[in-house]
Amino acid sequence: MSARLPTHLLVGALLRRVNDAGGLAVVRASGEPQGGALLILIVExxxxxxxxxxxxxxxxxxxxxxxxxxxxxxxxxxxWQNRRRRDRDLWVVELDIPHAERFVAETILSH
Incomplete structure (x- = not known):
């Protein structure tokens, strides 16, 4: 079994990286801090x-x-709002930055 970083730490790191790069990252819904699911909305x-x-x-x-x-x-x-009603642990984060998926992968998949 692998050690997985708590979701709130990954979300915080993603917000900082995107905002530091000049993009916009907003938490639309906060979920369970330790192990909540993570849904990323990408503005295109x-x-x-x-x-x-x-x-x-x-x-x-x-x-x-x-x-x-x-x-x-x-x-x-x-x-996402229907998902959130069914799963209160779900995190929903919106990103508005070019190559948003790269930021997500580098931040979340590298841990």
């Missing part, structure tokens, strides 16, 4: 897309696409 132009941290069978974290595949940001908003 006028749209949104979502990725989620998941633990694989090999006990390694990976980033996978999440939510509806539509370009409609309203659908994605409804998706």
């Amino acid at each position: 132009g006028r749209g949104l897309r979502a990725i989620e941290r998941m633990r694989g069978l090999d006990d390694r974290d990976a980033l996978i696409p999440a939510g509806p595949s539509s370009d409609d940001p309203v659908m994605l908003e409804e998706y």
Whole structure:
């Protein structure tokens, strides 16, 4: 079993890195500090897309696409809000920075 850093530490590190690089990172919903699931909303132009941290069978974290595949940001908003109602432990973080997925991978997958 691998040691996983608490979610609140990973979120804090991601917020600092993105903000230090001139982007915008906002916590839309705070979840369980130690082991809450993490959903990342990425702003792309006028749209949104979502990725989620998941633990694989090999006990390694990976980033996978999440939510509806539509370009409609309203659908994605409804998706994460419904998820949050069902899972109060879920963290939702929005990023507005070029190459956002790289920031997420470097911050979250390297631990």
